[in-house]
Amino acid sequence: MPETMRALAHHTAGGPFSEVELPVPTPGPRDLVVEVRAVSVNPVDTKVHGGDPGGEAKVLGYDAAGVVTAVGDEVTLFSVGDEVYHAGSIARQGTNAGFHAVDERIVGPKPRTLSFAEAAALPLTTITAWETLFDRFRVRPDDGGTLLVMGAAGGVGSMVIQLARALTGLTVIGTASREESRRWATDLGAHHVIDHHDLVAGTAAVAPDGVDLVFSPRTAGMIETYAELLNTGGEIVAIDEPEGLETLPLKDKSQTLHWELMFTRPLFEPPDMVAQHDLLARVAELVDAGTVRSTLVEQLEGLTPENLQRAHERVADGHMVGKIVLTM
Incomplete structure (x- = not known):
């Protein structure tokens, strides 16, 4: 695994997105490090984008699908090489990056029948629903x-x-x-x-x-x-x-x-935090059985500043049907 990764960040409230080079995250005890293959944009992205990041490089993104490349010492639910999907936490750096660190208790196994793009459309909205x-x-x-x-x-x-x-x-x-x-x-x-x-x-x-x-x-x-x-x-x-x-x-x-705030469990880590893993796993089964489908409607090729800006504008106008996804 490389030592650094490319990510998209902004430095001022509502400011432009730019490419930055950041260290690849090191997993905490319950963390997975996921190589991100696709991300989607949600209204929360546009909301956080409008806040002041304090001059730091703020990486947004609260949906992803990818492959586990490293695990923490206490991880029990996943192994390196597993394909997963997740939404992450607003208290941590987001998924608009090459790699993303996330607590295994809020991660689900990617539906086998979906592409990474189709899977990335689902986590945040699925958990909320x-x-x-x-x-x-x-x-x-x-x-x-x-x-x-x-x-x-x-x-x-x-x-x-x-x-x-x-x-x-x-x-x-x-x-x-x-x-x-x-x-x-x-x-x-x-x-x-x-x-x-x-x-x-x-x-x-x-x-x-x-x-x-x-x-x-x-x-x-x-x-x-x-x-x-x-x-x-x-x-x-x-x-x-x-x-x-x-x-x-x-x-x-x-x-x-x-x-309802789907980030409550990631933020406060209650005893039932693993419920988000369980529900994502159950929905993956429903998807693979053909009972639930991906809500992917629009796919943009490449996680670039231009594509991310375009996706934010599409979400912010309030007329999106389904979800918009960016692939690596």
Whole structure:
């Protein structure tokens, strides 16, 4: 393994990406060092890019697929040569580099039937969707009820639909306004797809008795509407962080708002941290069985500053269907 690697970094808030040479990471006791073959870009990348890196070379990237090239002394789940996929941690350097150090407890075996590019589209959104359904909503396999998936054609929405259909009895309603987005959500398994521009009327048309659960990637200004749509005791999972969010409209019907951050386990290392490894392994099985599919839509050849900038712009415009991936 080489001593140094090429990476893409920025040095100022929102600043340009440039190639830098950094040391290849040395694995900690529970770490893998992964030779990165493909990465994808998520909204969190654009958000962190806008923060001040303090003059240091900040490497972004919170999705990758690659090959294990070194392991720490306490690693038990993987060996050198294994093909893996993972999302990493916002507390560490990212995946936009030749090699990436990551705790084995948040890494999964790459689905055998997928290319590295197809696999790199999945980890962050898969973890977020799984934790939304099974950690926050605590849905069980035999549970019924109705789930409203806002932004159904987005990265996380796409995985919420697929996992809900594959592993629960929920009726899934997705929201989408463009024909491309509506078709995408339907193809992934949504029972109904409605236009978010007329959410109340659209929901009433397909779920006249109301909905039980709402997945919300953009929550600002929506709480009163969600309170109206949700049944008594209904629940929301939000993955954004709108300033000054007022939740009082949820009180009358004893409704609940949950927060979901898939980086919580990597940041705080709770006793169940390995749950992210387990869920990625389970989803790899679902992919290989043909039950869940990759959400890769656009692939850029080469991890270059120009391609990374282009991918950030595509994600930031808010109209992405599925995921965009850069390959080495």
